[in-house]
Amino acid sequence: MEMTGSQILLESLKLEGVDTVFGYPGGAVINIYDDLFESSINHILTRHEQAAVHAADGYARCTGKVGVAIATSGPGATNTVTGIATAYMDSIPMVIITGQVPTPLIGNDAFQEADMCGITRPCTKHNFLVKDIRELAKTIKEAFYIARTGRPGPVLIDFPKDIQVASHKFSYPDKVNLRGYKPTYSGNIRQIEKAAKMILEAKKPVLYIGGGINLSAANDELLKLAEMTKIPVTTTLMAMSAFPQRHPLALGMLGMHGTFYANMSVTECDLLIAVGSRFDDRVTGRIDSFAEKAKVIHVDIDPTSIGKNVLVSLPIVGDLKDVLGKLLGSLEQKQESLKRLVAATEDWRLMIAEWKERHPMAYRQSKTVIKPQYVIEKIRELTNDDAIITTEVGQHQMWTAQFFDFSQPRTFLTSGGLGTMGFGLPAALGAQVAYPERQVIDISGDGSFQMNSQELATLVQYRLPVKIVILNNNYLGMVRQWQQMFFEKRYSQTVMELPIDFIKLAEAYGATGLQATKVEEVEETIKKALETPGPVLMNFKISREENVLPMVPAGKAINEMVLAS
Amino acid sequence: MKHTISVLVENEFGVLSRISGLFSGRGFNIESLSVAPTQDPDVSRMTLVTRGDDRILEQITKQLNKLISTIKVVDFTDEEFIERELALIKVATEAESRAEALRIVDIFRAKVIDVTPKSYTIEITGAPAKVDAVLELLRPMGIKEVVRSGPVVVGRGAKRSWIA
Numbered sequence A: 001m002e003m004t005g006s007q008i009l010l011e012s013l014k015l016e017g018v019d020t021v022f023g024y025p026g027g028a029v030i031n032i033y034d035d036l037f038e039s040s041i042n043h044i045l046t047r048h049e050q051a052a053v054h055a056a057d058g059y060a061r062c063t064g065k066v067g068v069a070i071a072t073s074g075p076g077a078t079n080t081v082t083g084i085a086t087a088y089m090d091s092i093p094m095v096i097i098t099g100q101v102p103t104p105l106i107g108n109d110a111f112q113e114a115d116m117c118g119i120t121r122p123c124t125k126h127n128f129l130v131k132d133i134r135e136l137a138k139t140i141k142e143a144f145y146i147a148r149t150g151r152p153g154p155v156l157i158d159f160p161k162d163i164q165v166a167s168h169k170f171s172y173p174d175k176v177n178l179r180g181y182k183p184t185y186s187g188n189i190r191q192i193e194k195a196a197k198m199i200l201e202a203k204k205p206v207l208y209i210g211g212g213i214n215l216s217a218a219n220d221e222l223l224k225l226a227e228m229t230k231i232p233v234t235t236t237l238m239a240m241s242a243f244p245q246r247h248p249l250a251l252g253m254l255g256m257h258g259t260f261y262a263n264m265s266v267t268e269c270d271l272l273i274a275v276g277s278r279f280d281d282r283v284t285g286r287i288d289s290f291a292e293k294a295k296v297i298h299v300d301i302d303p304t305s306i307g308k309n310v311l312v313s314l315p316i317v318g319d320l321k322d323v324l325g326k327l328l329g330s331l332e333q334k335q336e337s338l339k340r341l342v343a344a345t346e347d348w349r350l351m352i353a354e355w356k357e358r359h360p361m362a363y364r365q366s367k368t369v370i371k372p373q374y375v376i377e378k379i380r381e382l383t384n385d386d387a388i389i390t391t392e393v394g395q396h397q398m399w400t401a402q403f404f405d406f407s408q409p410r411t412f413l414t415s416g417g418l419g420t421m422g423f424g425l426p427a428a429l430g431a432q433v434a435y436p437e438r439q440v441i442d443i444s445g446d447g448s449f450q451m452n453s454q455e456l457a458t459l460v461q462y463r464l465p466v467k468i469v470i471l472n473n474n475y476l477g478m479v480r481q482w483q484q485m486f487f488e489k490r491y492s493q494t495v496m497e498l499p500i501d502f503i504k505l506a507e508a509y510g511a512t513g514l515q516a517t518k519v520e521e522v523e524e525t526i527k528k529a530l531e532t533p534g535p536v537l538m539n540f541k542i543s544r545e546e547n548v549l550p551m552v553p554a555g556k557a558i559n560e561m562v563l564a565s
Numbered sequence B: 001m002k003h004t005i006s007v008l009v010e011n012e013f014g015v016l017s018r019i020s021g022l023f024s025g026r027g028f029n030i031e032s033l034s035v036a037p038t039q040d041p042d043v044s045r046m047t048l049v050t051r052g053d054d055r056i057l058e059q060i061t062k063q064l065n066k067l068i069s070t071i072k073v074v075d076f077t078d079e080e081f082i083e084r085e086l087a088l089i090k091v092a093t094e095a096e097s098r099a100e101a102l103r104i105v106d107i108f109r110a111k112v113i114d115v116t117p118k119s120y121t122i123e124i125t126g127a128p129a130k131v132d133a134v135l136e137l138l139r140p141m142g143i144k145e146v147v148r149s150g151p152v153v154v155g156r157g158a159k160r161s162w163i164a
């Protein structure tokens, strides 16, 4: 059937299983929006293109589906860049469609022209400029395929206006043929057998888990592996919800704000089994002393992650679900050796238990001021197990990672790699669109919240009952903490001089605003917010100079922590 | 250590910037880069010369392979290969130095492809070391301009670096 370019786009989206897109209109996408007017595809109008991309990202993180965002050319398109880079760093499958000036004008400095393929080349998995309507359907097919396969990531399609209005016979390809792109899913069985052998011979093994576990949906395999071998599990920020944090084998987060016992375990281990993690500098601290005594097994679908930052004794490229499945199969046949392993590692677990006892993840409760950690614990207590928590970036993000004790996969959405303030609220919006019935909560700081607070309007318009928790210290807290610890308390530009009336702000958008200033008010405030229909903002005035601890100062080894007194 | 890498890529819009952007974005160095289509008009070959230790070279080849547009990457360093570079050299010639210039051209089987009263333009093809040697010998006469293509390489004998 003959269709216009914009119709081909929408039909292709449907064939890819897309029912919801996030976006913002403009001249270079006006034809697409005209076709969306009567389309079955649900379009959510955010109040900023950056938020549209974060919302699509939040949608993708909690569902595992490809998130889709649309923006116009020029400023609309450049507004998406932070969102795209955020998704790229965390390997989130997304397709971003940007309008572009008509092909004959490209390169002309035309009105609202920006070279989006040039701008996003380093922060997309791949990008396309559609120059010919005959290529359109194939391009969309490839974009979705690339976004969701292998190591997932965002793919941008730059879509010129003249191609949107041109017409062509629509037929959607059922296969892609990309000779330069063939991700390795199946792990090499010989390597996996070697891994099994190394595991069975270890005395002090640790599993070091990254966001890949969620992406590959290998959560069950991981849990089985840990329980079968009794190997303790430490998780990166991206993987806090990939392994139940109240499990006896859970060590919590490692790295800069990791637990004492996770960082000590990694420092002392003799075998580090890295699965879907990438030895980020916030995890490793000083790289040459990271897991110094250990052999390293590294499993990842992306070969570039392996051997990038540390020497690896045994690399295994493949999909984690496949590799862990085969590893389990291999270990299951070695029951005797497994028994020996569990016995031989008993002392190791005792040693870790001792570390845990010596420096548990704890904070000092106060009677007079609200401790942020206490608020987080209360939220955990009062919400369902499957509540989806998003965060912004800063102290509140780290406290959430440290104290929330996630128990279900894909319930913690946070910008790990890029560390994007302003991510949490639109990501929560996207998650709530994906799961209208689940509790979705954005845990925020007063600084970050203001980076995308306009999205309150979107929440209200679409009746999305996201609850927002502002842990309000009236500081850019995380930067202030660094200034306190390393810059002699010179609080340069981190004091939020103007205390905002967040309740009025919420009300101005038609949302509900609540506030707690005393410890006793915390619980009732959360309860009330959860009972109130629609979006609710809770402003908690917290102890202002509370710090995130433990902390590994920049450039130090991860066992050189500043600990809570 | 110096490595010569051959990269087969889809001959499509923006592919050169993907490769060069990868190198600049990740701080890898490129000493030379040459690009042209192959026997298959849909495929271009880039030959690049870079430097780095084993770990960096491993990252370079992995990162190149990771690009969707990359079809094949061959690091020729540990292989048997033939390497050739073309150079066009404009050298100042006085009456008394002309004979010397021609002798050098002759010894290296180069060619004089343009002559003016004050200069020769010399074309030479060979391994980069040979080009270096010629330049060294011509230098005392006064080199006005050097245009080098950067090396291109091909595997020896039946060995191919073409798409498997």
Ligand SMILES: Cc1ncc(C[n+]2csc(CCOP(=O)(O)OP(=O)(O)O)c2C)c(N)n1
Binding pocket: A392, A393, A394, A395, A396, A397, A419, A420, A421, A422, A444, A445, A446, A447, A448, A449, A471, A473, A475, A476, A477, A478, A479
């Ligand atoms: C977009 C962006 N700009 C700047 C930063 C640097 N930064 C990291 S944490 C932080 C402070 C965040 O303050 P707030 O949101 O109030 O959270 P708190 O640390 O107080 O919990 C800043 C400015 C960032 N991560 N992202």
